[in-house]
Amino acid sequence: MDIVTLLLSAVLFGGMTFFSFGFAPVLFKQLPVAQVRPLLRGTFSYYYLVIIVLSALCTAAAFLNSGIAAALLAVICLSTVYARQILMPQINAATDRDDEAAFKWLHGLSVLIQLVxxxxxxxxLVLLGS
Structure with missing residues (x-):
């Protein structure tokens, strides 16, 4: 079970890193902003759902190996539920009503959550690998 836990956690970390620092930035470089925004908007719901499911699986698997790692992964799961169910609709609503100040603040919060x-x-991952 240790290797499964480690692999699941590595996929979680790698997927989150790729989406944040690979997929999204490349879209902005390759496509006009008018095309990128609706594409990303449609992608986030699925991205968050994958992170919720994967982090929940990681939490359950890690529980037997490291209570601290399981707790960290549970925080990821719960904060992603918040980001998907509460924060994302608020960001979308701010965009729809052209409220740039609210969008910047809410988007900044979502970026901070993602970085944390x-x-x-x-x-x-370090705890599970050691």
């Missing part, structure tokens, strides 16, 4: 989650996933 990446740190937590990395920390969990």
């Amino acid at each position: 989650q990446l740190g937590l996933a990395g920390w969990a």
